[in-house]
Amino acid sequence: MTTAPSARRARRAPGALSLTLLLGLAGPLALPGTVATAAAQSAPQRWTQPVGPALLKQSPSRKEVPVNACVPKRLHGKAVSFTAADGVRLSGLVLGSGPRGVVLSHENGWNICSWLAFAEELAATGHQVIVYDQRNVHGGASERGGRADNLHFDRDVRAAVQQLRDRGATHILAGGASMGGTATATAAPGIPGLVGLLILSSPRALPAMNPLPGLAEVTVPSFFAAATGDQTFVDEVRALHKASGAKDKQIHVLDSHVHGVDMMEDGAAGARLHDQVLAFVDGAFRKSGASAPPVPPAGRSATPPSEPTGSPATRAADEPRTPQAVPRSGEGHGRLLPLGIGAACVLLMAAAVWTARTRLRGRGVRRRR
Secondary structure, eight states, X not given: OOOOHHHHHHHHHHHHHHHHHHHHHHHHHHHHHHHHHHHXXXXXXXXXXXXXXXXXXXXXXXXXXXXXXXXXXXXXXXXXXXXXXXXXXXXXXXXXXXXXXXXXXXXXXXXXXXXXXXXXXXXXXXXXXXXXEOTTOTTOSSOOOSSXXXXXXXXXXXXXXXHHHHTTOOEEEEEEETHHHXXXXXXXXXXXTEEEEEEESXXXXXXXXXXXXXXXXXXXXXXXXXXXXSTTHHHHHHHHHHHOOOSSEEEEEESSOOOGGGGGGSHHHHHHHHHHHHHHHHHHHHHHTOOOOOOOOTTOOOOOOOOOTTSHHHHHHHSOOOTTHHHHHXXXXXXXXXXXXXXXXXXXXHHHHHHHHHHHHHHHHHHHO
C-alpha cells in the first residue's frame, strides 16, 4: 500500500529540519570568521619593494613621477621630476619647506636613499631639502643621460638647486658624498645664493668634472671629511680642502675605513661627525643671514628619519598598522557568538516540537487505517 502524502511529508520533515538546523548553526558561527577575514583584508597591506623604479601616479593633471624602489611608500607624495640643462630628466624628493635650501648628492654605487635619513632630519628642523637619483645610476629612477659616457653629474646638482629656488629657497647649502661631492664642488662656483659647502670622501677630479680650479672662487663656509683607512680618499679630500678659497673651512679625518655618508653612522666617532655636520649646516645659514627655522610646537615630535628600504627601521615603519583592526574583529566575534548560540538553541527547540507533533500525527493516521 502506498504511503499517504501527509506521511511522506512527515517523514521528510526531520531531515529538512536537520538541514535547517545545521545551516542555522553554521551561519552565525561562521559569520565572525567572515568579519575577521574582511577586517584583515581591509587593513593596510605591507608595502614591499618592487624590482627597479616604481611609477607613482599623481593627480590626473600631473604626469607619472618615477620613484626609486628604495624610497618608503609614505614619501612617494614628495616625489618630483626635473630636467638638467642637457635634457636629462631626473627623479628626486623634496622634503620640508622654507628659505633654507639643502641639496644632497649621493656617492657612486648608491642612490637617492643614501642621504634620505639625514635629509628627513634636516627637514624636521626647518630646512627644505632635495635628494635625488643622479643620471646613469643602476636601478635609479632618473634617465641614463642618453649615453654611458654622459658623466656630467654637476649638471644634476645645478638642476636640483634650481628646483629648490623655484620652491622658495633663497639660501642654498650644497653637500655631496664621494662622486656626489665632486659634482657638488664642480657646480659650487655657479650656484646662486650658496651659503655653505659639504664634502664627504670625494675625489679631487673625475671624468667630465674637475673642481679644483673653481674651488678657489668658493669662499663660503666649507666642511670636508674623510677616513684614514678609506683607500686614498683622505688625500683626495685634503687636496679639495687646500684648493678651497674659504677662510672659514674645516677638515675632519676619522680613524676608520668607512666611506661617504656611512661615516656619520660609524660608532661614537660617526655620531660626533653627525653632530658636527648638523652644527655646520645651521651655522652656515646663520652666518648668511638666512632666517632661523621655526621651532616645532611643544609636545610634537619630529618625523622619524628614514632608512633605505630593507633596513630594520624601515621594515618597522612600513608594517601595516593593524593593532586597531584586530580588536575590532575580536569584539565583533564576541558579540556575534552568543547570538549564534542563541539562534541555534531556538532552532533546536523548534525542531523538537515539530518532530513530536509530526510523530503524533503519523500514529493517528496509522490507527485510522
